Every structure is written in structure tokens, then in C-alpha cells.
Amino acid sequence: MIPFNNLKPLAAMLAAELHEAMQRVAASGWYVLGPEVEAFEAELAAYLGRPHAVAVANGTDAIELALRAGDVGAGDEVITVSHTAMATVRAVERTGARPVLVDVDPETLTMSAAAAAAAVGARTKAIVPVHLYGHPAELAPLCELAERHRLLLLEDCAQAHGALYQGRKVGGFGQMAAFSFYPTKNLGAFGDGGAVVTGDAALAARLRRLRNYGETTKFVFAERGINSRLDEIQAAVLRVKLVHLDAHNDRRREIARIYSGAPVRTPTERADARHVYHLYVVRGPLRDRLREELRRRGVDSAIHYPVPVHLQASHADLGFREGSLPVTEGAVREILSLPLYVGMSDGDARTVVAAVGDSLEALGG
Numbered sequence: 001m002i003p004f005n006n007l008k009p010l011a012a013m014l015a016a017e018l019h020e021a022m023q024r025v026a027a028s029g030w031y032v033l034g035p036e037v038e039a040f041e042a043e044l045a046a047y048l049g050r051p052h053a054v055a056v057a058n059g060t061d062a063i064e065l066a067l068r069a070g071d072v073g074a075g076d077e078v079i080t081v082s083h084t085a086m087a088t089v090r091a092v093e094r095t096g097a098r099p100v101l102v103d104v105d106p107e108t109l110t111m112s113a114a115a116a117a118a119a120v121g122a123r124t125k126a127i128v129p130v131h132l133y134g135h136p137a138e139l140a141p142l143c144e145l146a147e148r149h150r151l152l153l154l155e156d157c158a159q160a161h162g163a164l165y166q167g168r169k170v171g172g173f174g175q176m177a178a179f180s181f182y183p184t185k186n187l188g189a190f191g192d193g194g195a196v197v198t199g200d201a202a203l204a205a206r207l208r209r210l211r212n213y214g215e216t217t218k219f220v221f222a223e224r225g226i227n228s229r230l231d232e233i234q235a236a237v238l239r240v241k242l243v244h245l246d247a248h249n250d251r252r253r254e255i256a257r258i259y260s261g262a263p264v265r266t267p268t269e270r271a272d273a274r275h276v277y278h279l280y281v282v283r284g285p286l287r288d289r290l291r292e293e294l295r296r297r298g299v300d301s302a303i304h305y306p307v308p309v310h311l312q313a314s315h316a317d318l319g320f321r322e323g324s325l326p327v328t329e330g331a332v333r334e335i336l337s338l339p340l341y342v343g344m345s346d347g348d349a350r351t352v353v354a355a356v357g358d359s360l361e362a363l364g365g
Contacts, residue, residue, distance in 0.1 A: 009343020059180020
């Protein structure tokens with residue numbers, strides 16, 4: 001079986017560096033918000049070309065704390081997409097704000113700028129575009145929209161570490177950007193982790209307070225924050241992996257080039273974007289049967305995501321129904337994520353392509 005994902009090869013490739021980093025932390029006697037976190041924050045900020053990075057416990061907290069730092073709260077509305085991981089929407093809700101879910105572009109499946117513009121209302125406070133699967137959202141019109149209405153633009157970069165839009169890394173366009181370092185991400189820790197990057201020193205200072213209960217100095221608190229602190233082990237692991245991120249993204253793109261020969265609808269990469277293929281998502285009307293055929297041929301796969309947020313039972317109170325977001329709903333019936341991970345061989349990738357072709361032939365599709 002070719003697995004959908006396998007984190008072991010990458011860990012083996014970096015074993016010596018990772019061992020040294022973790023031994024360094026063990027010997028230091030400092031395990032939370034220490035020198036490794038400070039160094040990682042500086043290195044991440046430099047990599048992304050932003051002045052400030054604030055490390056937090058996970059990507060969901062990163063979105064929530066960024067919105068809270070931007071004064072988003074009860075009574076406000078935040079425009080985002082339904083076709084995303086649940087974390088995006090739950091983070092908005094944890095601020096007390098109401099998520100306003102909009103449709104996506106039919107090619108990239110990222111936020112439709114026209115749909116976002118149509119959703120702006122008197123209570124809109126922020127826009128959260130998601131750089132889905134590793135492809136940047138169309139940021140230019142979204143930035144213009146946010147500026148015109150004086151809205152906070154927060155990029156959800158959880159799936160797009162190192163992706164480019166118009167020659168610049170995502171995370172450098174909104175007032176803030178949120179990252180997740182969940183182990184499966186292009187830049188993944190050995191547990192949970194997240195960060196917010198920004199060009200605003202005041203926002204960065206507030207984020208540092210909010211991640212530590214609102215503390216300004218030891219046992220003195222300016223506001224109500226939460227416990228969202230990155231530990232030193234995760235920071236040390238991320239420092240190692242950050243050095244290799246561009247090379248690992250290049251490898252993902254090499255696998256994607258092999259996959260581009262599959263006889264199925266393959267992902268779009270806009271001319272002004274550089275996709276980093278956190279996921280390689282193909283589309284077709286025979287998705288469910290194709291997935292079964294691939295499994296029979298020893299190829300695992302996944303669906304990201306089978307039920308959009310607006311149709312989840314957990315969010316029925318938002319008032320959506322079938323047909324509310326037609327592009328999203330059409331896409332989720334067709335999408336299929338093929339195996340893709342650093343350490344996957346060219347031979348395995350070609351086996352997947354052949355299995356897709358054989359499966360579709362068997363299905364008469």
C-alpha cells in the first residue's frame with residue numbers, strides 16, 4: 001500500500017539535526033517560551049519577510065488570537081470560506097464573532113473575491129482568506145476590498161508555508177497571518193504549534209500578552225488572555241525544518257509534476273502564484289468509485305473536505321441549506337487527495353499515476 005501520508009522518511013532524513021536540537025533543549029532546562037522559541041520567531045519572521053512573528057500553541061489559537069488582537073469580538077462578522085478545515089471557522093467563533101461563509105473560485109477553490117465583496121455588511125470587521133491546499137488565495141482584490149472598507153485582513157496560511165503570490169511569500173499581505181505547524185503541514189512540528197506574523201509592532205506586543213493570559217510583567221495582567229505557549233522542543237524541531245522548507249517544497253512540486261500526467265482533472269496553478277502542494281487534489285465525477293479502485297490497487301487517498309462547514313450539523317444554526325454555496329458544494333462531491341509527502345519516490349508517484357489511469361479505465365470513465 002502506498003500510504004496517503006508518511007512522516008517517517010522526513011524524520012529519518014533529518015534525524016541527526018533533530019536529535020541535536022532536542023538534546024540541546026533537554027540540556028538547557030528551559031522548556032516553554034525560551035530561547036528556542038525566540039530564535040524560531042526571529043527566523044520565521046526573516047523567512048517570511050515580516051518584522052514580527054509570535055509563536056503560539058496551535059494554528060487555531062493563531063487565528064483566534066490574531067482576530068482578538070485586531071479587536072474582533074462579539075457583534076462583529078468575519079468573512080471566510082466554508083471549504084476549509086473546521087479550525088478556521090471555530091477560531092472565528094471563539095472570539096464571539098459570527099462567521100460569514102462565502103463561496104470559492106471554481107479553479108483554485110480559494111475565496112472568491114466577488115463573493116467576499118458581496119458579503120461585506122455593516123458589522124463586517126475582518127476577512128480571513130484561506131490559502132487552500134498550498135495555493136494562494138487571490139490576494140490583490142481581497143487586499144483592495146479590505147482597504148476600501150477598513151477591514152482587518154488575516155491570511156490563513158496553515159496549508160501554504162512558503163507559497164508565493166505575485167513573487168512574495170504568503171503571510172506578507174494582510175495585517176496579520178496565521179500559521180499552523182501541525183505535524184502533517186509543509187512545516188510541521190512533532191506536535192501542535194502555530195504562529196502569527198505581522199508588520200505591526202503594537203499588534204505583536206498584544207499577541208505576546210494574549211498568548212500568556214494577558215500578562216505584561218510577571219503576575220501583572222492588562223487584559224484577559226489564554227494559555228497558548230509554544231514549547232521549546234517544538235520550536236527547536238521547527239528551526240531545523242525551516243532551513244529545509246524550500247527544498248522540501250521543491251520536492252513536493254516535483255511529485256506534483258509527475259502527477260500532472262494523471263488522466264483526471266488536476267490542480268490549477270495560477271500564473272501569479274507558486275503552489276507548494278500541501279495536498280494534491282484531483283477532481284472527477286467518479287470520485288468515490290475511483291477512491292475504492294485505487295484502494296484495491298494499493299493506493300491510499302483522502303478527501304479534504306467531504307462536508308463543507310455550512311452543511312455540517314454542528315453549524316446548522318448559521319442558516320445555510322443545500323444550494324447556498326454551489327461552487328463549494330459541487331467541488332466537495334468531486335475532490336480527492338492523492339498521496340504526497342517528502343520522502344515519496346518518483347517510482348511511487350508514477351505508480352499512483354498508473355493506478356489512477358487503470359482505475360478510471362476499469363470504471364469506464
